[in-house]
Amino acid sequence: MKVTLRIFRFNPETDSEPYYKDYEIEADPKDRVIDVLHYIKNEIDGTLTFRRSCLHGICGSDGMRINGKNMLACSILLQDLGYSDANKTYKKPIVIEPLPGMPIIKDLVTDFTDFWKKYEAVKPYLITKSPPPERERLQSPEDVELIMEASKCILCACCTTSCPSTWSNEDYLGPAALLKAYRFIFDSRDEATDERLDIIDTPNGIWRCHTIFHCVQACPKEINITWHISKLKQKLVEREI
Amino acid sequence: MIYKFDAVIVGAGGAGLRAALEIPEGYTCAVLTKVYPTRSHTGTAQGGVCAALGNEEEDSWEYHFFDTVKGSDFLGDQDAIEIMCYDAIRAIIELEHMGMPFSRNEKGLIAQRPFGGHTKPKDPNNPFGERVPVKRACFSADRTGHVMLQTLYENCIKRGVQFFPEFFVTDLIVQDNIVRGVVAIEIATGEIHIFHAKTVMFATGGYGRVYRITSNAVVGTGDGFAIAYRRGIPLEDMEFVQFHPTGLWRLGILVSEAARGEGGVLRNKLGERFMEKYAPTIKDLAPRDVISRAMYTEIREGRGIQGPDGTYYLLLDLTHLGPEIINKKLPEITGFARIYLGVDPLKEPIPVQPTTHYAMGGIPTNVDAEVVIDDKGTKVEGFYAAGEVACVSVHGANRLGTNSLLDIIVFGRRGGKKMAEYIKEHDFPPLPKDADEWTRKTVERILNSNGKERVSRIRKELQEIMMDNVSVFRTGEGIKKAIEKIKELKERYQEIKIDDKGKKFNTDLIEAIELGNLLDTAESIAYSALNRTESRGAHYREDYPKRDDQNWLKHTLIYKNEDKEPIIKYKPVVITKIQPMERKY
Numbered sequence: 001m002k003v004t005l006r007i008f009r010f011n012p013e014t015d016s017e018p019y020y021k022d023y024e025i026e027a028d029p030k031d032r033v034i035d036v037l038h039y040i041k042n043e044i045d046g047t048l049t050f051r052r053s054c055l056h057g058i059c060g061s062d063g064m065r066i067n068g069k070n071m072l073a074c075s076i077l078l079q080d081l082g083y084s085d086a087n088k089t090y091k092k093p094i095v096i097e098p099l100p101g102m103p104i105i106k107d108l109v110t111d112f113t114d115f116w117k118k119y120e121a122v123k124p125y126l127i128t129k130s131p132p133p134e135r136e137r138l139q140s141p142e143d144v145e146l147i148m149e150a151s152k153c154i155l156c157a158c159c160t161t162s163c164p165s166t167w168s169n170e171d172y173l174g175p176a177a178l179l180k181a182y183r184f185i186f187d188s189r190d191e192a193t194d195e196r197l198d199i200i201d202t203p204n205g206i207w208r209c210h211t212i213f214h215c216v217q218a219c220p221k222e223i224n225i226t227w228h229i230s231k232l233k234q235k236l237v238e239r240e241i
Numbered sequence: 242m243i244y245k246f247d248a249v250i251v252g253a254g255g256a257g258l259r260a261a262l263e264i265p266e267g268y269t270c271a272v273l274t275k276v277y278p279t280r281s282h283t284g285t286a287q288g289g290v291c292a293a294l295g296n297e298e299e300d301s302w303e304y305h306f307f308d309t310v311k312g313s314d315f316l317g318d319q320d321a322i323e324i325m326c327y328d329a330i331r332a333i334i335e336l337e338h339m340g341m342p343f344s345r346n347e348k349g350l351i352a353q354r355p356f357g358g359h360t361k362p363k364d365p366n367n368p369f370g371e372r373v374p375v376k377r378a379c380f381s382a383d384r385t386g387h388v389m390l391q392t393l394y395e396n397c398i399k400r401g402v403q404f405f406p407e408f409f410v411t412d413l414i415v416q417d418n419i420v421r422g423v424v425a426i427e428i429a430t431g432e433i434h435i436f437h438a439k440t441v442m443f444a445t446g447g448y449g450r451v452y453r454i455t456s457n458a459v460v461g462t463g464d465g466f467a468i469a470y471r472r473g474i475p476l477e478d479m480e481f482v483q484f485h486p487t488g489l490w491r492l493g494i495l496v497s498e499a500a501r502g503e504g505g506v507l508r509n510k511l512g513e514r515f516m517e518k519y520a521p522t523i524k525d526l527a528p529r530d531v532i533s534r535a536m537y538t539e540i541r542e543g544r545g546i547q548g549p550d551g552t553y554y555l556l557l558d559l560t561h562l563g564p565e566i567i568n569k570k571l572p573e574i575t576g577f578a579r580i581y582l583g584v585d586p587l588k589e590p591i592p593v594q595p596t597t598h599y600a601m602g603g604i605p606t607n608v609d610a611e612v613v614i615d616d617k618g619t620k621v622e623g624f625y626a627a628g629e630v631a632c633v634s635v636h637g638a639n640r641l642g643t644n645s646l647l648d649i650i651v652f653g654r655r656g657g658k659k660m661a662e663y664i665k666e667h668d669f670p671p672l673p674k675d676a677d678e679w680t681r682k683t684v685e686r687i688l689n690s691n692g693k694e695r696v697s698r699i700r701k702e703l704q705e706i707m708m709d710n711v712s713v714f715r716t717g718e719g720i721k722k723a724i725e726k727i728k729e730l731k732e733r734y735q736e737i738k739i740d741d742k743g744k745k746f747n748t749d750l751i752e753a754i755e756l757g758n759l760l761d762t763a764e765s766i767a768y769s770a771l772n773r774t775e776s777r778g779a780h781y782r783e784d785y786p787k788r789d790d791q792n793w794l795k796h797t798l799i800y801k802n803e804d805k806e807p808i809i810k811y812k813p814v815v816i817t818k819i820q821p822m823e824r825k826y
């Protein structure tokens with residue numbers, strides 16, 4: 001089939017403004033978006049710049065906005081975007097843009113500095129005060145179940161950059177960092193719950209979440225982030241009482 | 242600019258991060274990575290990390306030791322394997338204490354499951370008698386590598402380790418057999434920096450992208466291998482390349498051995514469970530080299546299934562496992578099958594083919610991750626290697642599943658400890674003049690070159706020729722063809738032209754330098770493979786189908802020799818407790 005990719009381009013060394021460039025190519029409905037981006041870079045235009053690594057949705061490098069939605073370019077086939085007929089020439093372009101709300105470095109590459117800063121702000125590591133036992137700390141399968149979904153997070157930033165609360169307040173911790181906070185607050189081995197709750201119980205913390213659910217829609221690992229955030233809110237309310 | 246650090250670690254996968262945790266306070270440590278740390282390839286490991294914890298059934302580290310030696314087809318160094326298997330138990334408990342979220346059993350202990358080649362004697366009183374699969378792989382669903390990488394990174398954040406993300410290391414500064422630092426391109430700005438260091442560790446991962454079908458990330462371009470090789474450091478046992486039996490057909494994406502550990506079976510066109518023929522005792526849980534060869538044989542003998550594009554696959558059948566196991570223990574891989582092939586593993590089998598997966602060979606090190614360059618154990622002062630880029634050798638001619646995640650945490654730590662000792666006892670060695678000359682010239686040449694060759698074209702031709710001639714089944718004739726092609730591609734590489742001439746975030750330039758690394762790495766693999774005229778582990782020569790302990794129970798060391806043919810030397814295998822025996826399963 002013939003499809004057009006309309007790609008956001010910006011080279012800080014030569015462009016004063018970003019622009020969109022169209023590439024009309026032959027593609028297979030089963031191609032991933034990352035495959036067609038690679039095709040363009042390899043065969044047509046080597047200046048096209050994007051991040052990628054594992055190509056199967058676990059490294060979190062290639063989050064981008066595809067037809068208006070945040071997703072991983074390696075985890076979506078063209079046919080799943082509606083480009084499914086091998087004999088057709090599609091008029092509607094596939095629009096590829098960088099993740100929104102982040103500074104642009106070049107083309108689809110964005111600056112993650114702020115994202116990592118927020119990640120680090122929630123103390124993303126196990127804190128224990130009692131000395132470790134000789135063998136493993138015990139956890140029941142149910143204990144682990146509580147944090148399994150949260151620990152799937154690949155830090156791709158698809159959620160945080162889809163969140164309207166993040167767009168309107170750049171200091172808001174955002175869903176990815178809050179999910180990381182959850183992952184430790186609900187870890188039965190962690191012994192810093194109060195300290196952690198204090199970090200998220202702040203003006204730019206959890207109460208900026210207005211349960212808009214964009215993060216849930218954007219998460220390529222199908223994590224129900226809003227549910228996790230609501231559990232944190234519940235925990236904070238219980239602490240107040 | 243010139244940075245100065247006591248310790249420079251290149252690569253932020255499991256080995257590099259674990260090493261960084263050993264650098265004591267009061268000393269400076271930089272971890273350089275060409276991606277963000279959490280993007281490292283360790284994160285894609287799925288099925289498990291093994292240790293004889295005995296949480297599910299009786300087990301011992303000695304059984305693990307025996308399995309690893311046998312799995313290596315007796316080429317692994319037994320002193321190193323003993324250290325790894327013995328230390329495994331401590332290493333896993335340590336990860337748990339660091340916060341790694343493991344799946345648990347009903348007793349609240351770390352859950353364990355069977356994995357290929359991991360066994361114990363059926364009768365404990367007869368240790369060399371018949372063996373049966375044992376539950377030894379500790380796991381976190383099928384995301385074990387992901388949570389391990391996250392946990393190690395989290396602990397580095399806690400420790401305040403300094404990272405240089407998206408710094409692409411291009412060269413090792415070494416003079417008079419003393420390492421003095423590395424040269425790196427800061428990808429965001431295009432600036433070339435020198436990192437002056439007392440110690441350098443390469444933990445740069447693998448080279449899967451030398452081949453067309455691979456489970457490896459696009460960034461797995463053999464950088465560490467090629468840089469060391471170009472700087473006169475030999476590479477050990479490069480002929481041993483692991484092909485994982487179950488890559489998703491055409492894509493090569495890994496479908497963990499855990500799928501078979503949980504009861505999945507391989508089937509051919511006739512629906513036969515063909516592994517019963519090739520490994521009658523442990524069947525689908527045979528080691529990877531055995532199964533990959535069996536799959537190629539099935540396809541050659543007409544029992545593969547042909548896809549619309551003319552290529553062949555076999556089937557991984559999980560349909561009998563039921564939703565409880567598939568959704569709870571194998572969620573990630575079933576997701577891959579659904580997304581990429583439109584196959585629901587609950588209802589239909591998954592099309593799979595062997596995929597290039599792991600480098601058994603690499604930069605030769607001793608059991609403390611110190612790089613050694615000959616058969617006498619001569620060290621390169623201040624240089625360390627750990628993880629996939631290193632060859633200790635614990636994997637010999639074939640690695641067992643789950644031993645790679647173990648390798649990185651055991652030897653990453655040991656290397657880090659040695660670096661910590663070294664930096665306390667040594668001053669900074671002086672930097673040679675023009676330490677970044679090679680990098681500057683290379684970057685300049687690539688940016689200014691106006692040839693007619695595209696990087697992607699040369700890369701593709703390399704990947705094709707290596708896949709066709711230096712993969713699961715090899716012949717002298719085929720390997721020679723590959724070597725000729727590599728020579729041709731190296732010449733054409735001098736005539737490349739890239740589109741992006743800018744400085745900032747120039748991935749066109751990075752890919753061109755990576756291609757040079759792929760070519761040098763491929764050269765070392767092909768020459769080593771041509772040289773070894775026997776079949777052992779993952780190296781199967783159809784023209785020499787037998788293992789030949791008389792002549793070949795030894796490690797290959799290959800040295801780059803300017804533009805002439807590489808030089809090959811050897812070093813003996815360390816044998817302590819187990820004499821080589823016939824390897825059958």
